[in-house]
Each structure stands twice: as C-alpha cells, then as structure tokens.
Amino acid sequence: MSAVIIDGAKIAGQVKERVAQGVADLNKTKGVRACLAVILVGDDPASISYVSGKTKALAEAGMADRSIRLPATVSQEELLDRISVLNADDSVHGILVQLPLPEHIDSRKVVQAIHPKKDVDGFHPVNLGNLVIGSRSFLPCTPHGVLKLLRETGIRTDGARAVIVGRSNIVGKPLAILLARRDCNATVTICHTGTRDLPAVTREADILIAAAGRPGVITADMVKPGAAVIDVGVNRVPDASKKSGFRLTGDVDFEAVKEVASFITPVPKGVGPMTIAMLMHNTLEAACLSCGYGLF
Numbered sequence: 001m002s003a004v005i006i007d008g009a010k011i012a013g014q015v016k017e018r019v020a021q022g023v024a025d026l027n028k029t030k031g032v033r034a035c036l037a038v039i040l041v042g043d044d045p046a047s048i049s050y051v052s053g054k055t056k057a058l059a060e061a062g063m064a065d066r067s068i069r070l071p072a073t074v075s076q077e078e079l080l081d082r083i084s085v086l087n088a089d090d091s092v093h094g095i096l097v098q099l100p101l102p103e104h105i106d107s108r109k110v111v112q113a114i115h116p117k118k119d120v121d122g123f124h125p126v127n128l129g130n131l132v133i134g135s136r137s138f139l140p141c142t143p144h145g146v147l148k149l150l151r152e153t154g155i156r157t158d159g160a161r162a163v164i165v166g167r168s169n170i171v172g173k174p175l176a177i178l179l180a181r182r183d184c185n186a187t188v189t190i191c192h193t194g195t196r197d198l199p200a201v202t203r204e205a206d207i208l209i210a211a212a213g214r215p216g217v218i219t220a221d222m223v224k225p226g227a228a229v230i231d232v233g234v235n236r237v238p239d240a241s242k243k244s245g246f247r248l249t250g251d252v253d254f255e256a257v258k259e260v261a262s263f264i265t266p267v268p269k270g271v272g273p274m275t276i277a278m279l280m281h282n283t284l285e286a287a288c289l290s291c292g293y294g295l296f
C-alpha cells in the first residue's frame with residue numbers, strides 16, 4: 001500500500017492561523033505588534049525566494065516587517081552595525097540573517113551578534129546550548145517544524161528508532177537532540193558522509209529523516225517497510241521543461257519510497273512551509289516574552 005503523503009502546507013497553515021490569532025491578542029491586550037527584521041545580503045535567487053516567503057507570511061500573520069536588503073559587497077562591520085541597531089530597537093522582536101552570506105563575511109560572528117532574545121532562527125550558541133540542556137530557548141525552525149509534522153500526523157516518537165542523514169548545526173544536530181529529549185523519547189542515530197554502510201543504518205529507522213542536500217540519496221531499498229520518511233532536502237535540479245530552468249526536489253526518491261513507507265513528506269509542500277510557520281511562531285514568542293505576555 002502506498003504511503004500517506006503528509007500535507008505540510010496544510011499543517012503549516014493551521015500553525016500560522018494560531019499565530020495570527022496570537023498576534024492579534026497580543027496587540028489588543030498589550031498594544032504590541034510583533035515584528036521581525038529579515039536581513040538579506042546579495043542577490044542569490046534561492047535566498048531571495050526564501051526571504052519573500054518569509055515576508056509574505058509576516059503580512060499574513062499581521063506582523064510588522066522591518067526587512068533590510070544589503071548589497072553582496074556590504075562589509076562585515078556594516079552588517080554587524082545594522083544588527084546592533086536592531087538589537088537596541090525595542091519595537092523589533094526577532095532578527096534573522098538569511099544564510100548563506102558572501103564569503104568575506106564570517107557567518108558565525110554574524111549569528112553571534114544577534115541578541116539571543118531576538119534570535120528567532122535559534123542558531124545563537126546560547127539558544128543551541130539551552131536546547132542541549134533542556135532549558136527554554138528558541139527552537140531552530142526546521143527541526144521544530146519536523147517535530148510538529150510528526151506530532152500532528154500522529155507518528156509516535158516514543159521508543160522509535162530515528163535515523164537522521166545529515167549533521168548540520170541548523171538541521172541534523174538540533175533535530176537529533178530534540179528527538180532524543182524525554183518528551184520525544186526516540187533513540188537517535190546521526191549519519192554523514194563518514195557513515196559506513198548507510199543503507200544498513202537507514203533500514204533500521206522507524207522514522208527516517210533526510211537532510212543531506214543530495215537529490216535522490218535515499219532510495220527505496222534504504223527504507224524499512226512501514227517507516228515514516230521526512231524529507232528536509234531542497235535541491236534545485238535543472239529542468240528544461242520549467243520556465244525557471246529548474247525544479248525543486250528533495251533528498252528522497254519520492255515515487256519509489258512512497259511504495260515502501262507508511263508516511264512520507266513531499267518536496268515542495270512538506271517540511272518547507274513548516275519552517276516558515278515555526279519562524280512565525282518564534283517571532284510571536286519573542287514579542288510575547290519582550291512584554292511579559294503569557295502566551296508562552
């Protein structure tokens with residue numbers, strides 16, 4: 001039997017509706033309008049497209065948008081200055097710098113310059129550290145979105161074997177920590193390019209999460225029958241039949257894997273919309289925390 005296809009766009013829509021309600025409540029009760037500043041450096045087409053998705057979601061949620069666009073030639077010093085102005089501005093609750101940045105800019109310094117209370121991406125070492133020790137923090141949006149998808153779909157994590165392919169600081173590692181926390185209670189394995197016999201490891205997974213950024217790296221023979229497969233990958237592959245010249249595809253061979261798995265996320269409309277929805281959630285949380293409003 002073919003897998004249930006998880007409708008990430010629908011679940012993200014529900015999250016965004018709840019956020020919009022929270023934004024309206026906060027505004028009515030405290031007179032505070034939740035506000036995010038997205039900083040985009042340069043003109044990478046994928047980054048432009050991600051940022052436009054975020055600014056559209058801000059408008060839909062009724063949040064203020066203080067986004068800034070800077071040329072690829074901007075100096076690191078100027079970028080850090082811009083962040084420090086936003087850090088000091090009480091009307092801005094969240095700050096996000098779209099990655100990747102041009103090579104002359106040290107991304108780590110930039111991420112660390114954002115005040116942890118405004119770090120709605122959850123990439124600051126203080127937030128990642130709090131995540132590891134189980135203290136309150138902004139959860140990184142994509143891992144948080146994956147958890148939400150699992151919960152809303154009724155996929156049990158308690159006692160499950162979860163295998164994550166990818167160990168980046170923004171997806172693989174934080175997701176592994178979240179899934180291993182007591183509230184999820186999964187037994188987690190992280191794979192990477194040094195993993196020996198990847199298919200043997202992935203076949204052990206009740207929940208298989210692909211976050212490698214390699215189109216089709218997960219094939220049907222790597223999936224245990226009945227597993228839930230979450231595809232985080234977003235890859236642009238050339239496609240002459242498309243006006244843009246490319247199409248988006250995940251890391252999973254979707255057509256073949258859906259015949260083996262019990263649940264599967266598509267690309268697009270799987271994890272992607274959840275990332276934006278959780279960013280909206282974090283921005284509302286930051287705004288509530290800034291004025292002691294007890295939504296969170």
Ligand code: NAP
Nearest residue numbers: 142166167168171192193211212213232233234271272275
């Ligand atoms: P990344 O920093 O490039 O990390 C990729 C990870 O995958 C690395 O740990 C790498 O191993 C591992 N890997 C690559 N090829 C592999 C292979 N053949 N076998 C086993 N492991 C392999 O990527 P990222 O930033 O985490 O992003 C991963 C993917 O998710 C990308 O396609 C990205 O566009 C997508 N993404 C989507 C969203 C969303 O909202 N849907 C958000 C963020 C990212 P090594 O460490 O050994 O190099």
